[in-house]
Amino acid sequence: MSDIASRVKAIIVDKLGVDENEVVAEASFTNDLGADSLDTVELIMEFEKEFDIQIPDDQAENIATVGQAINYIEEAKN
Amino acid sequence: MQLKRVVVTGLGALTPIGNTVAEYWEGLKNGKSGCAPITYFDTEKFKTKFACELKGFDPLQFFDRKEVRKLDRFAQYALVSSDEAIADSGLDLDTLDKFRVGVIWGAGIGGLETFQTEVLNFAEGDGTPRFNPFFIPKMIADIAPGNISIKHGFMGPNYTTVSACASSANALIDALNYIRLGYCDVIVAGGSEAAVTIAGMGGFNAMHALSTRNESPETASRPFDATRDGFVLGEGAGALILEEYEHAKARGAKIYAEVAGGGLSSDAYHMTAPHPDGIGVVRVMENCLKDAGMAPGEVDAINTHGTSTPLGDVAELKAISRVFGAHAPEININSTKSMTGHLLGAAGAIEAIASILAMEHSLVPPTINHTTVDDQIDPSLNLTLNKAQPREVNVAMSNTFGFGGHNACIVFKKIG
Numbered sequence: 001m002s003d004i005a006s007r008v009k010a011i012i013v014d015k016l017g018v019d020e021n022e023v024v025a026e027a028s029f030t031n032d033l034g035a036d037s038l039d040t041v042e043l044i045m046e047f048e049k050e051f052d053i054q055i056p057d058d059q060a061e062n063i064a065t066v067g068q069a070i071n072y073i074e075e076a077k078n
Numbered sequence: 079m080q081l082k083r084v085v086v087t088g089l090g091a092l093t094p095i096g097n098t099v100a101e102y103w104e105g106l107k108n109g110k111s112g113c114a115p116i117t118y119f120d121t122e123k124f125k126t127k128f129a130c131e132l133k134g135f136d137p138l139q140f141f142d143r144k145e146v147r148k149l150d151r152f153a154q155y156a157l158v159s160s161d162e163a164i165a166d167s168g169l170d171l172d173t174l175d176k177f178r179v180g181v182i183w184g185a186g187i188g189g190l191e192t193f194q195t196e197v198l199n200f201a202e203g204d205g206t207p208r209f210n211p212f213f214i215p216k217m218i219a220d221i222a223p224g225n226i227s228i229k230h231g232f233m234g235p236n237y238t239t240v241s242a243c244a245s246s247a248n249a250l251i252d253a254l255n256y257i258r259l260g261y262c263d264v265i266v267a268g269g270s271e272a273a274v275t276i277a278g279m280g281g282f283n284a285m286h287a288l289s290t291r292n293e294s295p296e297t298a299s300r301p302f303d304a305t306r307d308g309f310v311l312g313e314g315a316g317a318l319i320l321e322e323y324e325h326a327k328a329r330g331a332k333i334y335a336e337v338a339g340g341g342l343s344s345d346a347y348h349m350t351a352p353h354p355d356g357i358g359v360v361r362v363m364e365n366c367l368k369d370a371g372m373a374p375g376e377v378d379a380i381n382t383h384g385t386s387t388p389l390g391d392v393a394e395l396k397a398i399s400r401v402f403g404a405h406a407p408e409i410n411i412n413s414t415k416s417m418t419g420h421l422l423g424a425a426g427a428i429e430a431i432a433s434i435l436a437m438e439h440s441l442v443p444p445t446i447n448h449t450t451v452d453d454q455i456d457p458s459l460n461l462t463l464n465k466a467q468p469r470e471v472n473v474a475m476s477n478t479f480g481f482g483g484h485n486a487c488i489v490f491k492k493i494g
Contacts, residue, residue: 017144041211049208 004051004077005070011046012066015039025067033066047073081258085493086334087326088167088319089431090159090268093418094130094312098162102428103435105417106443107466111296112418113310119276126288128295129274130312130419148212149225150189151272155315155424156222157229160266163317164230168331169264171230180234180262181223182253184246184269186423186480188219188238191275222270234262240423242480243383245269246316247426250488251340253320263325268427270315282311285350289386299420300447301384301413302391302461309385312419316427318434335434335490338473339370345483352390352479356397359477362485363401366475370489374402377409377489378469379442381429381476384413385420392454394477399456410442410469412462417446426478426486433474434490442467 009023016033029035029043044060047053047069053076055063063069091098094112095105105112112130121127137146137154140161146154160181164171196213215221220238227236235256239248246269253267282288289308291298299310326333343365345358352359367374382394391413399406414432421428436442448463455461475489 015144015147017142017147038211038215045208045210 002074004074007050008047008066008070008073011050012043015043015046023066025065025070027066028064030064051077053077082260083323084254084257084320084337085323085326086318086337086434086490087321087331088163088169089334089434090162090166090317091315091428091431092132092135092155092159093314093316093421093428094132095417097132097135099166099431102431103439106414106432106435107439107441109444109446109465110417111299111446112312113295113298115295116274116279118274121279124279125283126279126290127292128298128310129279130310131274132314148216150192150216151313152185152189152270153216153222153225155270155272155313156183156268157225159268159270159315159317160226163266163268163319167319167321169319175263176231177233178263179232180253180256180265181226181232181236182239182249182256182265182267183223183226184239184249184423184426185219185222186240186242186245186271187273187278189217189221190273190278192217194275194277226266232266234265241484241486242482243420243422243425244478244480244484244486245423245426247430247476247478247486247488248342248484250318250320250337250426250430251342251486254337254340257320257322263322265320266317267320268315268317269424271422271424272313273422274311274313278311287350287387297447299386299416300449301382301386301416301445302395302452302455303448304450304452306386306388306391309387309415310419312421314421314428315424316431318427318430333493335437336493338372338489338491339366340489341366341369341487343485345485347483350481352393353483354393356393356400358483358485359394359397359479360400362487363397363475363477366487366489372473372489375405376473377402377405377475378471379410379412379433379436379474381433381474382411382413383477383479384445385415386413390479392452395455395459399459407458407460410460410462410467410471412442413445414443417443426476426488429476429478430488430490433476437471437474437490437492440468440470442469442471
């Protein structure tokens with residue numbers, strides 16, 4: 001697992017209070033990991049802080065799964 | 079219209095001298111002080127370095143990690159104390175008509191720590207507003223009853239009363255009114271506060287409202303004593319289940335007491351100082367007695383607002399003498415704030431519970447830490463000093479007054 005992937009997963013485990021094993025690439029924040037709309041906003045903000053990036057709202061809307069978050073951040077950091 | 083009778087059928091308490099009703103009573107009857115040096119933050123530069131914090135309260139015993147992050151402490155306390163009260167009431171939540179169950183909750187401030195944390199974070203940043211999306215819903219004072227209703231599905235009236243230190247007495251009186259007017263069968267009423275924070279201590283210190291007896295925190299809260307020097311900040315919650323009498327009787331509920339009446343008034347005088355003639359305080363007790371259809375001579379005990387401030391304590395006792403006249407020396411007067419400190423918006427609720435427990439146990443908890451007689455105080459009054467006094471209590475009154483000049487008074491009686 002990449003460094004980015006493990007840091008993303010750690011944030012999700014912390015913020016959503018879910019088990020690490022549930023945080024798989026295809027898991028949806030809302031459908032699988034119990035996030036509500038505010039949780040999702042908070043996750044995006046944590047990613048921005050952790051990786052020192054800006055995720056515009058229109059792109060944040062496309063980050064709905066763990067894998068999408070990791071891909072977005074990996075691209076943003078390259 | 080015939081008003082319905084309202085009774086108390088459940089109690090919950092989370093206080094600096096006990097984390098359950100049973101522990102709270104043990105503390106009250108034994109004259110235990112809940113005051114100690116502050117553990118929540120570094121007080122080195124603060125004038126007052128002590129408060130009545132909760133002891134050994136671990137939110138993870140009650141909530142999972144994710145819930146804890148979304149709940150300010152004042153909301154955590156609300157959920158924990160209301161759960162105890164609901165369990166104590168024996169209400170069957172599966173058969174209850176939840177549209178006729180309300181939650182009316184008092185909070186003087188709300189999520190002060192949440193506000194403080196978010197604003198400090200902003201101040202440390204580069205000016206970009208990165209507020210947490212839970213900031214507002216965690217902080218707002220009405221989120222406590224909101225969370226209680228979400229947890230249990232109570233769909234009746236739901237809101238927070240805000241009248242500073244009278245907040246939860248206002249909540250109890252509103253609950254009394256909704257039930258006796260027939261709008262609800264049951265209301266979870268009470269209050270919570272969690273203001274032992276940098277902003278809370280700093281703010282009250284700036285007003286010269288707090289005791290600064292740093293050399294002896296456990297004796298700092300000393301209502302009616304000549305050497306009192308301000309109140310001691312406390313935190314926690316109290317919850318009462320108010321229920322329509324026939325509804326309670328039909329299910330064979332344990333009935334602690336009847337809510338006989340409530341009174342409200344305003345000083346209309348000063349933002350924080352009590353009226354020197356105590357006009358509003360006289361009127362609130364008179365209003366309460368009138369509402370209950372009671373004569374002054376029927377009152378056995380009064381749990382005073384008695385915060386341990388130089389002006390307020392004397393003004394309240396003078397008002398009691400005026401309202402109760404020749405009967406005043408027969409009343410067991412006390413201030414349980416000598417033990418719990420001042421829980422602000424939760425004070426009315428935990429002191430109502432103290433009044434009800436005094437009836438239940440025929441024992442009036444003491445006003446502790448008394449050392450020196452104040453010659454401004456009528457010596458004929460029984461202030462229940464230093465030691466609990468056995469007393470058959472059939473009628474118990476509780477006073478609370480808030481910054482802004484808000485006065486609230488509630489009276490309980492044994493069910494006849």
